[in-house]
Amino acid sequence: MQELxxxxxxxxxxxxxARASLVTITITERSADHFLEISIADDGCGMSxxxxxxxxxxxFTTRTTRKVGxxxxxxxxxxxxxxxxxxxxxxxxxxxxxxxxxxxxxxxxMPLGDMNATILSLISMNPxxxxxxxxxxxxxSFTLDTRELKAVLExxxxxxPEVVQFxxxxxxxxxxxxxxxxx
Amino acid sequence: MKSLEELxxxxxxxKATVHLRKENSLDNIRVVVGMATCGIAAGARPVLSxxxxxxxxxxxQNVMVTQTGxxxxxxxxxxxxxxxxxxxxxxxxxxTPDKVDRIITEHxxxxxxxxxxxxxxxxxx
Numbered sequence: 001m002q003e004l005x006x007x008x009x010x011x012x013x014x015x016x017x018a019r020a021s022l023v024t025i026t027i028t029e030r031s032a033d034h035f036l037e038i039s040i041a042d043d044g045c046g047m048s049x050x051x052x053x054x055x056x057x058x059x060f061t062t063r064t065t066r067k068v069g070x071x072x073x074x075x076x077x078x079x080x081x082x083x084x085x086x087x088x089x090x091x092x093x094x095x096x097x098x099x100x101x102x103x104x105x106x107x108x109x110m111p112l113g114d115m116n117a118t119i120l121s122l123i124s125m126n127p128x129x130x131x132x133x134x135x136x137x138x139x140x141s142f143t144l145d146t147r148e149l150k151a152v153l154e155x156x157x158x159x160x161p162e163v164v165q166f167x168x169x170x171x172x173x174x175x176x177x178x179x180x181x182x183x
Numbered sequence: 184m185k186s187l188e189e190l191x192x193x194x195x196x197x198k199a200t201v202h203l204r205k206e207n208s209l210d211n212i213r214v215v216v217g218m219a220t221c222g223i224a225a226g227a228r229p230v231l232s233x234x235x236x237x238x239x240x241x242x243x244q245n246v247m248v249t250q251t252g253x254x255x256x257x258x259x260x261x262x263x264x265x266x267x268x269x270x271x272x273x274x275x276x277x278x279t280p281d282k283v284d285r286i287i288t289e290h291x292x293x294x295x296x297x298x299x300x301x302x303x304x305x306x307x308x
Binding site: 001006009010013017063069070071074117118120121124125148149152153154156160161162163164166169170173 | 185187189190191193194196197198218219220221223224228229231232235239249250252253
């Protein structure tokens with residue numbers, strides 16, 4: 001993966017496959033501590049303790065089209081190679097929380113990349129699901145919650161082109177404001 | 184900031200326009216982008232968003248852009264499959280956002296497969 005936002009997109013596909021109805025993606029940055037945390041939480045089918053241990057192994061996958069499963073190992077490596085940490089909390093029937101923590105001043109730190117493109121792809125490809133995206137930088141934060149949008153939209157789907165454009169602009173403005181407030 | 188008022192206006196406009204699009208209709212062309220780890224790592228995200236944006240921009244009511252997992256040809260990713268109403272399936276491989284425009288114009292609009300981008304043409308890579 002060239003940027004962390006692609007790992008997020010990949011890991012969130014696991015939540016889609018786990019038939020989650022709500023996926024919460026949180027980015028927390030503390031610039032003074034050179035700290036970045038990415039958390040992806042879903043209310044999907046979850047995994048047993050034994051499965052959690054196995055998904056870290058690149059040679060484990062539930063799919064049948066190929067013999068390797070690299071999504072989790074890639075994400076884990078991206079954090080651990082910066083001296084950060086990685087963990088998965090999961091319970092069958094409850095859901096899964098995947099968390100990666102980074103030391104952003106490490107030479108092996110990948111750029112976060114285009115998170116907005118990741119969030120937009122997830123929402124427009126899975127309009128029946130709900131996503132909460134929260135990005136906080138130091139003392140400021142920005143949140144997009146599709147449940148709030150759906151309350152306004154009534155039966156107009158989230159992947160209507162005008163709605164996608166609205167979300168795109170909302171994300172861009174939110175991010176610009178976040179960077180502005182901090183500097 | 185964008186306001187919910189703006190979203191309400193979008194909702195009202197969307198409700199007012201008669202929806203010609205029939206989800207899951209048999210007349211639809213389906214464009215399916217592989218979005219598993221292999222696809223994403225190879226650059227599927229911009230391919231998917233370019234397809235979605237272009238289809239919306241051109242108002243192609245009979246084209247549905249969707250995603251799928253890994254189909255087991257990871258070395259050819261990003262892969263895009265086009266399913267036509269008559270059952271014909273075309274597999275485009277090693278896709279880039281630059282190739283999307285030709286596929287939309289020549290294949291989705293005019294019905295002529297862009298042979299040079301298909302798996303048949305690059306099959307012995």
